[in-house]
Amino acid sequence: MRVNSSEFRYEERFCQGLFESFSKSQNPFMLQSPQSFRLSNGLLVIVEPMLDVQSAAVTLLVPAGGVRDADARCGTAAILTEMFTRGAGGLSARELSAAMDNLGLQRSIHVGNAHVTFSAATTADRIIDALPFIGRMVTEPHLADEEFEPARDLVEQSLMSLEDEPRQRLGKVLRQYSYAAPWGNSSEGELTDLPAITNEDVRRHYQQFIRPDEAILGIAGNVNFDQIRETTETAFGGWESAPVSDLAGGTMPLSPCHIEHDSAQTHIGLGWNTVPYRDARYFEAWASVSLLSGGMSSRLFTEVRERRGLCYAISASLSTLRDEGRVFAYAGTSTERAQETLDVTVAEILRLHEGITEDELQRCKARAKSSLIMQQESTTSRASSLARDMYHLGRVVSLDEINSRINALSTTQVRDFTIEYAPKAMVLVTIGPHALNSACVTSLS
Amino acid sequence: MNFQQTTLSNGLTLIAETNSSVHSVAAGFFVRAGSRDETADVSGVSHFLEHMAFKGDDKFSADDVNRVFDEIGAKYNASTSEEITMYYAAVLPEYLERAMELLSALMQPALRVADFEMEKNVILEEISMYEDQPSFVCYDHIMSTHFAGHPLGQSILGTNASITALTAEQMQNYHRSRYHTGNITLAVAGNCRFEDIVALAEKYCSRIPKGESIRALPEVMAQPTVRTVVRDSSVQQHVMQMGPGPKSDNPLRFAAELLSVVVGDDSNSRLFWELVDPGHAESADLGYSEYDGAGAWMNYLACSPEDVAENLARCKKVFDEVNVNSIHADELEQARNKVASRIVLRGERPMGRLSSLGGNWMYRHEYRPIAADLQTIRSLTLNDIREVLNRFPITMTTTVAVGPLKDLGVCPDTAGP
Numbered sequence: 001m002r003v004n005s006s007e008f009r010y011e012e013r014f015c016q017g018l019f020e021s022f023s024k025s026q027n028p029f030m031l032q033s034p035q036s037f038r039l040s041n042g043l044l045v046i047v048e049p050m051l052d053v054q055s056a057a058v059t060l061l062v063p064a065g066g067v068r069d070a071d072a073r074c075g076t077a078a079i080l081t082e083m084f085t086r087g088a089g090g091l092s093a094r095e096l097s098a099a100m101d102n103l104g105l106q107r108s109i110h111v112g113n114a115h116v117t118f119s120a121a122t123t124a125d126r127i128i129d130a131l132p133f134i135g136r137m138v139t140e141p142h143l144a145d146e147e148f149e150p151a152r153d154l155v156e157q158s159l160m161s162l163e164d165e166p167r168q169r170l171g172k173v174l175r176q177y178s179y180a181a182p183w184g185n186s187s188e189g190e191l192t193d194l195p196a197i198t199n200e201d202v203r204r205h206y207q208q209f210i211r212p213d214e215a216i217l218g219i220a221g222n223v224n225f226d227q228i229r230e231t232t233e234t235a236f237g238g239w240e241s242a243p244v245s246d247l248a249g250g251t252m253p254l255s256p257c258h259i260e261h262d263s264a265q266t267h268i269g270l271g272w273n274t275v276p277y278r279d280a281r282y283f284e285a286w287a288s289v290s291l292l293s294g295g296m297s298s299r300l301f302t303e304v305r306e307r308r309g310l311c312y313a314i315s316a317s318l319s320t321l322r323d324e325g326r327v328f329a330y331a332g333t334s335t336e337r338a339q340e341t342l343d344v345t346v347a348e349i350l351r352l353h354e355g356i357t358e359d360e361l362q363r364c365k366a367r368a369k370s371s372l373i374m375q376q377e378s379t380t381s382r383a384s385s386l387a388r389d390m391y392h393l394g395r396v397v398s399l400d401e402i403n404s405r406i407n408a409l410s411t412t413q414v415r416d417f418t419i420e421y422a423p424k425a426m427v428l429v430t431i432g433p434h435a436l437n438s439a440c441v442t443s444l445s
Numbered sequence: 446m447n448f449q450q451t452t453l454s455n456g457l458t459l460i461a462e463t464n465s466s467v468h469s470v471a472a473g474f475f476v477r478a479g480s481r482d483e484t485a486d487v488s489g490v491s492h493f494l495e496h497m498a499f500k501g502d503d504k505f506s507a508d509d510v511n512r513v514f515d516e517i518g519a520k521y522n523a524s525t526s527e528e529i530t531m532y533y534a535a536v537l538p539e540y541l542e543r544a545m546e547l548l549s550a551l552m553q554p555a556l557r558v559a560d561f562e563m564e565k566n567v568i569l570e571e572i573s574m575y576e577d578q579p580s581f582v583c584y585d586h587i588m589s590t591h592f593a594g595h596p597l598g599q600s601i602l603g604t605n606a607s608i609t610a611l612t613a614e615q616m617q618n619y620h621r622s623r624y625h626t627g628n629i630t631l632a633v634a635g636n637c638r639f640e641d642i643v644a645l646a647e648k649y650c651s652r653i654p655k656g657e658s659i660r661a662l663p664e665v666m667a668q669p670t671v672r673t674v675v676r677d678s679s680v681q682q683h684v685m686q687m688g689p690g691p692k693s694d695n696p697l698r699f700a701a702e703l704l705s706v707v708v709g710d711d712s713n714s715r716l717f718w719e720l721v722d723p724g725h726a727e728s729a730d731l732g733y734s735e736y737d738g739a740g741a742w743m744n745y746l747a748c749s750p751e752d753v754a755e756n757l758a759r760c761k762k763v764f765d766e767v768n769v770n771s772i773h774a775d776e777l778e779q780a781r782n783k784v785a786s787r788i789v790l791r792g793e794r795p796m797g798r799l800s801s802l803g804g805n806w807m808y809r810h811e812y813r814p815i816a817a818d819l820q821t822i823r824s825l826t827l828n829d830i831r832e833v834l835n836r837f838p839i840t841m842t843t844t845v846a847v848g849p850l851k852d853l854g855v856c857p858d859t860a861g862p
């Protein structure tokens with residue numbers, strides 16, 4: 001972690017379901033159409049050539065995330081994620097790192113709820129040489145016993161750090177109270193479960209879930225399709241197929257929930273239901289959250305921060321699983337102003353349908369358009385969008401299509417959506433010195 | 446990419462790197478104003494002023510500023526450091542004029558008293574927010590300790606007391622003293638034509654007054670210090686250490702940057718293999734920070750409190766070993782490849798180029814294209830690394846820890862056990 005010396009006036013926004021980034025009145029979306037193919041083991045590969053850039057990026061989604069952790073073994077996927085770089089395909093951890101550094105490969109492996117995600121980027125001329133190393137980590141990790149303890153120690157340390165960062169911790173708890181298990185489970189792991197997890201559990205997790213059958217590899221950049229095809233066949237062709245089992249659904253705890261913490265601020269998290277990315281009405285959901293928190297002229301920022309000065313950080317964003325969606329809102333405020341912040345925030349959310357203007361919606365559209373167009377400047381964000389589109393929708397939505405669908409939205413449509421999907425119940429989680437009066441939330445249900 | 450520069454009729458410097466192969470354009474005002482330029486009675490004013498800029502001028506109200514930036518779909522923000530306040534917006538090329546008009550308005554804010562009093566609450570909340578992030582608390586303390594008595598030790602955010610006591614009039618005076626053409630550079634990067642930007646800048650920036658201001662650049666005289674900030678409720682311990690490094694105008698800064706990658710990058714570095722890979726620490730890294738007339742090595746360690754003493758000894762062992770025996774050729778080569786790739790990837794987006802463009806100009810009055818940076822990185826040798834180690838060995842003078850520990854068991858004079 002690097003500590004930055006500068007303080008931003010505004011928070012960098014969470015990506016709002018458009019996966020970051022939307023110009024020009026003629027055809028501004030100049031990407032070539034993506035092409036896809038499937039290896040015989042099931043791995044789906046989707047490639048989008050971008051000819052204006054010098055780099056190339058890849059995102060590999062493997063459905064082996066925290067939702068696959070066994071009961072009382074929450075953290076298995078997180079430990080496994082730490083193990084991939086610790087030696088693979090006959091190369092030691094150091095040899096592997098040296099080889100990838102020499103290719104200028106910027107990379108990360110991340111554990112989420114649904115997926116373990118491998119992301120990497122380098123200059124386009126070196127991506128062909130880099131892919132086989134990613135292939136080795138995924139298909140031939142050593143998972144050596146002597147590497148297990150250090151990997152588990154690191155997962156434990158990052159969970160301990162989370163205890164000291166109330167805002168980060170809030171995100172984890174809010175999710176637990178918003179999605180039924182296993183979707184609400186912490187993909188980072190649970191401190192109470194870690195001691196019982198063994199390398200056998202990690203190996204079993206690898207064997208069962210790190211499989212190509214439902215894995216998706218997105219590649220974007222200045223690349224040649226045929227060359228990519230040949231290289232992925234070589235790098236991932238030996239990855240053995242195995243069917244992926246269905247997930248059993250569980251339950252979730254009931255909010256409101258307060259966690260006492262000796263913090264300077266009270267951290268407030270709210271959650272309510274909306275539609276997932278694959279839903280036909282997703283763009284209406286996107287627009288409604290955008291009205292609430294899409295820019296600095298949006299309602300929460302204006303009413304809670306600019307007019308009342310109640311907080312520095314306030315935001316709402318969409319969270320989407322394949323079949324379920326939520327809106328999560330956050331505000332951090334000093335303890336004596338926390339109650340007012342909660343009450344005002346909830347009131348703004350509930351009156352969202354009132355007085356939606358053409359100008360207000362137009363601003364959301366403008367922001368979306370520039371975001372989409374700027375996405376064409378980033379191979380990393382394109383690669384990730386390609387893979388995520390395939391996961392959620394089974395096809396890639398072109399930037400042009402997203403722009404058209406957003407442009408077609410009317411204020412009536414968005415208002416109707418906000419009425420139909422107005423929160424009928426809200427999850428409330430707070431972390432801070434004192435619990436708040438939750439009447440504004442509990443009175444809903 | 447094509448670089449051009451000019452001086453406008455009011456004396457404002459305009460620099461631009463145009464590139465027709467990208468889809469957007471980024472513009473930013475870089476103001477030579479930060480916490481180091483403040484007097485004690487106005488501590489935090491640079492950052493507070495940055496917030497107030499967005500409250501608008503005679504033409505645009507606060508609501509107008511937020512609304513119009515959103516209308517044009519701008520990605521915009523501002524930041525304040527010890528040395529620079531920057532205001533920027535990345536937009537599609539057709540909105541460049543509107544973006545320039547708004548950004549220019551930020552340079553001459555109205556500083557209305559009602560807005561000032563309301564925004565004060567937001568600043569106080571921001572101070573509280575950072576108090577809940579131990580690594581930021583640690584950063585604040587390492588700066589005030591390492592640079593004690595030096596302007597770089599002054600807090601960016603200020604304190605509850607200094608912000609509460611600050612008046613709009615004090616802010617107006619500060620604004621007058623720093624926001625003039627001698628202190629501001631306008632930088633533009635991306636898809637635009639130079640003659641268009643010059644015309645826009647003449648149209649919208651003419652109100653920025655002429656002026657000069659001097660920044661004192663005293664030498665840093667860091668005294669060996671170990672300091673603990675006890676937080677009983679914390680679980681992890683956060684430790685930062687600082688020692689002297691090359692100043693921003695020192696050509697050794699490139700070698701220092703590469704050396705910090707070999708020794709303390711977040712993966713595949715000496716500290717990584719010694720502390721993070723074996724699971725001793727969650728983070729252990731070394732960075733090099735350049736400042737106007739100063740420079741520093743900074744080490745950051747996050748781990749369990751009971752492992753701190755041992756981990757600091759491990760860090761010191763890594764630094765001592767490098768100070769004596771330098772690094773290996775293959776390590777240098779890996780770092781070169783790593784850094785070169787970062788430069789290229791970051792340079793693909795106009796926003797990435799803007800910060801490099803503005804930064805090089807603010808610190809050194811120079812333009813460095815991507816190719817020059819790559820060339821410099823490629824040409825650095827083990828001799829250059831040896832030279833930087835001879836002149837600026839990685840020796841930590843200051844240690845600050847935030848967490849449950851009352852005593853680190855570290856000797857101030859050796860920064861070791």
